[in-house]
Amino acid sequence: MIRVILPAHLRTLARVDGEVKLDVPPPVTFGAVLDALEAAYPMLRGTIRDHVTLKRRAFLRFFVCGEDLSHEPADTPLPDAVVAGHEPFLVVGAMAGG
Amino acid sequence: MSRIRLLVGTRKGAFILTSDGTRKSWDVNGPHFGGWEMYHLKGSPADPNRLYASQSSGWFGQVIQRSSDGGRTWETMGNKFAYEGATGTHLWYDGTPHPWDFARVWHLEPSPTDPDTVYAGVEDAALFRSTDGGQTWSELPGLRRHPSAGVWQPGAGGMCLHTILLDPATPGRMFIAISAAGTFRSDDGGGSWKPINKGLRSEQIPDPTAEVGHCVHRITQHRARPNTLFMQKHWDVMRTDDAGETWREVSGNLPTDFGFPIDVHAHEPETIYVVPIKSDSEHYPPEGKLRVYRSRTGGNEWEPLTRGLPQQHCYVNVLRDAMAVDALDPCGIYFGTTGGQVYGSADGGDSWAPIVQHLPSVVAVEAQTLP
Numbered sequence: 230m231i232r233v234i235l236p237a238h239l240r241t242l243a244r245v246d247g248e249v250k251l252d253v254p255p256p257v258t259f260g261a262v263l264d265a266l267e268a269a270y271p272m273l274r275g276t277i278r279d280h281v282t283l284k285r286r287a288f289l290r291f292f293v294c295g296e297d298l299s300h301e302p303a304d305t306p307l308p309d310a311v312v313a314g315h316e317p318f319l320v321v322g323a324m325a326g327g
Numbered sequence: 328m329s330r331i332r333l334l335v336g337t338r339k340g341a342f343i344l345t346s347d348g349t350r351k352s353w354d355v356n357g358p359h360f361g362g363w364e365m366y367h368l369k370g371s372p373a374d375p376n377r378l379y380a381s382q383s384s385g386w387f388g389q390v391i392q393r394s395s396d397g398g399r400t401w402e403t404m405g406n407k408f409a410y411e412g413a414t415g416t417h418l419w420y421d422g423t424p425h426p427w428d429f430a431r432v433w434h435l436e437p438s439p440t441d442p443d444t445v446y447a448g449v450e451d452a453a454l455f456r457s458t459d460g461g462q463t464w465s466e467l468p469g470l471r472r473h474p475s476a477g478v479w480q481p482g483a484g485g486m487c488l489h490t491i492l493l494d495p496a497t498p499g500r501m502f503i504a505i506s507a508a509g510t511f512r513s514d515d516g517g518g519s520w521k522p523i524n525k526g527l528r529s530e531q532i533p534d535p536t537a538e539v540g541h542c543v544h545r546i547t548q549h550r551a552r553p554n555t556l557f558m559q560k561h562w563d564v565m566r567t568d569d570a571g572e573t574w575r576e577v578s579g580n581l582p583t584d585f586g587f588p589i590d591v592h593a594h595e596p597e598t599i600y601v602v603p604i605k606s607d608s609e610h611y612p613p614e615g616k617l618r619v620y621r622s623r624t625g626g627n628e629w630e631p632l633t634r635g636l637p638q639q640h641c642y643v644n645v646l647r648d649a650m651a652v653d654a655l656d657p658c659g660i661y662f663g664t665t666g667g668q669v670y671g672s673a674d675g676g677d678s679w680a681p682i683v684q685h686l687p688s689v690v691a692v693e694a695q696t697l698p
Contacts, residue, residue: 238386239387275390277387281409286387323386325385
């Protein structure tokens with residue numbers, strides 16, 4: 230079970246409290262996690278990455294186990310600690326704006 | 328007795344204001360979608376409880392919301408606004424080619440007859456349509472493929488398609504306006520488009536009478552006289568009586584040549600309203616006095632409406648989609664400011680009162696007249 234922590238506005242949009250838990254078949258890459266997230270919560274499509282290009286939105290980043298995966302290929306495997314559910318996959322919004 | 332529902336979009340959420348037909352006491356409901364920019368909300372004329380809302384943010388992009396119960400509950404709809412085919416380029420601020428890039432939905436215009444059909448005007452300028460209640464969106468690409476599109480340029484707020492008028496008399500006729508390209512008309516349901524900017528004059532562009540390139544801020548139409556359109560341009564208030572073939576200036580005695588909204592009285596096709604704003608970068612009312620100007624002669628002769636509006640130290644703006652009229656008699660007029668006030672008049676503009684005073688900066692106001 231993959232644990233995903235979303236920014237507050239996306240939790241509101243998805244109507245979830247706290248962490249999202251997803252079943253993701255192996256190989257567990259961060260692209261596969263986003264695919265599973267959007268399949269479970271279609272209202273999040275387009276809010277994290279572009280519908281067509283799948284490019285990450287500029288003010289969002291992806292972190293796991295203290296590492297920034299934002300600029301890694303989508304087929305990058307996630308660490309065992311994330312796959313085992315010990316550590317979450319974080320979608321982090323930039324601290325910016327007014 | 329009829330009721331009025333105002334749909335207010337702000338920089339930090341949406342608000343729904345309701346009153347009975349006296350329009351003296353208002354309930355304020357919101358914020359909905361707190362923290363998000365709500366560029367526009369509008370109800371279906373065919374089913375007033377069907378509302379559409381454009382929700383966006385710099386972090387998370389565009390979201391479309393739909394309500395089927397007058398705004399009590401909402402559901403998230405489709406937000407895939409993909410340009411059809413090759414996107415090409417328009418001109419950037421510096422005159423260099425710039426790829427078409429979707430940013431947000433500025434305006435939602437529901438069909439007058441079908442609650443599931445709604446048009447969306449977007450930045451970068453294009454027109455989309457949904458016929459399934461907002462679940463999926465398809466571009467009407469004839470507009471973006473117009474031969475002039477390669478030289479369209481953004482206004483300071485972005486290259487937005489901000490006004491959509493669905494002609495009430497001629498099937499298939501529509502008008503749209505783009506900052507800063509101008510006004511266009513389609514007579515075939517959005518398949519093909521014609522620039523209708525003859526008579527517009529913008530001294531600060533290289534060719535003041537160019538076919539395209541004018542910063543049209545808003546156009547409006549009275550359903551009893553569909554060939555007459557009124558326009559608030561970046562400079563001047565304009566009028567056409569031949570569906571846009573030719574325009575003439577009707578600014579008359581207005582105190583400035585600049586402003587954003589323009590609207591028509593619900594029952595008097597020659598009575599129009601604007602809010603003059605100081606140009607070119609101040610964008611606040613002249614002399615610190617918030618005044619709506621009314622013309623009962625279709626332009627040229629204007630009177631300031633001040634009763635109940637702040638007449639000193641007022642430096643707010645009123646944006647292009649932030650004025651609306653209701654269908655009661657006497658006609659109600661409403662507008663929202665960048666200072667977070669929503670003002671209403673229940674007597675055609677003779678007197679005004681704040682409905683709510685401390686909202687986030689108001690972007691859009693729409694009025695629904697309910698049975």
